[in-house]
Amino acid sequence: MSVTNRQIRPAARPVGEVRPEDWQHCSAHLEEPGPGRFAGRTRVISMDPATRGRLDDRPSCLPPVGIGEVMRAGSVVEVTASEHPGYRPGDHVVGTFGVQEHVVSDGRGAMKIDSSLARPRPTSARWACPA
Structure with a gap:
């Protein structure tokens, strides 16, 4: 699996309001999921008020x-x-997988959900990961 993983990372500690230059838009190589791990594609990211405090x-x-x-x-x-x-x-x-298009995880802190009850889908097109 040779996948480029788009990520968003802090470039600086914001002073006051967060500005575009406080962020890095990066690409990283995605590793293969080895024993006891899974790979996934991000479908929905939660950006809530606690994000600013982080x-x-x-x-x-x-x-x-x-x-x-x-x-x-x-x-x-x-x-x-x-x-x-x-x-x-x-x-x-x-789970807490971060602001990135793809993840590889050992499953710690993750929880499987029943998508037949409500299909996860983005609510905003500002930074949606294409299907």
């Missing part, structure tokens, strides 16, 4: 996102390949 370098319930690290965010991914016994291609999984 950019500040100050005490909080979670450490701040580091400059140059993938921006932390909850998301729903669709499993595309798996060597993990709990996840199969086609499964939908929610």
Whole structure:
């Protein structure tokens, strides 16, 4: 699987309002999912008010996102390949996978969801991952 993974990373600690130059739009190579891991394509990313606090370098319930690290965010991914016994291609999984188009995960902190109840779909086209 030779996939380019688009990611958004903080480039600087914002002062006041967040500006476009506070972000890096990056591409990275996606690794193969080895034993006990799965790969997935991001379908929905949650950008909530806590996102701004993750950019500040100050005490909080979670450490701040580091400059140059993938921006932390909850998301729903669709499993595309798996060597993990709990996840199969086609499964939908929610977790803190970050603001990126593709993920590889060991499944820690992730939870499979029943997409037959409500199909995950983006609510905004601002940064939607194409199908």
